[in-house]
């Protein structure tokens with residue numbers, strides 16, 4: 200049962216939900232199940248950031264044009280009727296009809312007595328500037344992300360800020376424990392875990408687009424040249440590199456569980472828990488899997504369905520999912536992997552903790 204009520208929705212809002220379905224592989228269903236208070240603000244937050252990401256991802260927009268577009272996007276969302284017809288990305292249609300999002304944003308700015316609009320605008324400004332820094336950086340050194348710190352800063356811009364914004368929306372709606380407001384590190388961990396999983400899984404797709412987010416500090420321990428990761432001759436090194444990236448992502452798991460303990464509303468719990476459990480299952484699917492270096496690896500429909508059911512109950516059932524997939528990673532761990540011991544210790548820690 201959707202919490203939406205298409206009969207009373209304005210045509211522009213209905214169009215926004217159509218765009219949500221069109222542009223979101225993983226978030227559309229969980230967003231549409233959100234409670235009445237947060238449904239529209241979070242839908243609009245998603246569409247604004249999806250628009251921004253479509254600009255970031257479009258490698259056909261020259262940097263001289265892309266960088267100011269990213270930096271100004273929080274102002275652009277206030278221009279009545281604004282549209283963009285020059286994107287070659289798969290989600291380009293959203294930008295072509297972006298005026299409908301702007302119309303609905305204006306309505307929540309006026310209607311809501313809560314600061315939803317200003318949270319969306321502030322997070323958009325920060326994310327756009329962060330994306331622009333990395334886009335420019337790439338031009339200067341043309342060599343991708345260097346250190347783990349740099350990698351985590353990028354994940355902060357494109358996901359940590361989403362986590363901060365979402366937590367502020369939940370708090371403004373009084374649907375999360377106010378203590379979460381005093382623990383920005385927990386929101387950040389939730390976001391780092393999702394973004395790192397996305398980066399690990401998308402290695403091939405991103406590289407085919409001419410981008411790389413794995414930090415040199417990690418991949419250079421396994422191969423001399425980035426391209427070698429995709430050479431079948433170096434398959435074992437590639438798999439070991441992915442292992443080290445997975446190990447790095449697993450350090451956020453404990454904090455994610457703490458965060459979820461602070462959510463009051465069931466629909467917000469489902470919305471925050473499902474992406475996390477899908478992420479741990481994705482990490483298991485990519486772990487020691489050479490296919491990641493060739494194509495996009497996905498979890499099976501059956502697994503996704505089971506995870507969905509377990510993630511819409513309570514924290515105990517969510518912990519069961521985490522424990523199950525961490526056990527599988529632990530079992531798949533290979534003594535020939537240079538990080539064998541560290542991975543084993545990290546898995547054991549999570550298995551005990553949760």
Ligand code: PS7
Nearest residue numbers: 244245248249252357358361362386389390393394397471
């Ligand atoms: C507002 C729900 C809940 C504390 C578009 C949700 C792309 C992984 O680019 O689409 O296709 O590979 O697979 C989402 C923390 C952000 C982080 C970030 C906004 C959770 C623009 C998700 C979604 C914080 C930058 C989408 C970070 O993956 O990526 C809303 C708490 C957008 C969240 C991007 C990535 C999200 C991402 P792609 P995907």
Ligand code: MN
Nearest residue numbers: 252253255256
């Ligand atoms: Mn992007």
Ligand code: MN
Nearest residue numbers: 252253255256
């Ligand atoms: Mn993207």
Ligand code: MN
Nearest residue numbers: 283284285295
């Ligand atoms: Mn057009």
Ligand code: MN
Nearest residue numbers: 397398401405
């Ligand atoms: Mn990606």
Ligand code: MN
Nearest residue numbers: 224397401404
């Ligand atoms: Mn994707």
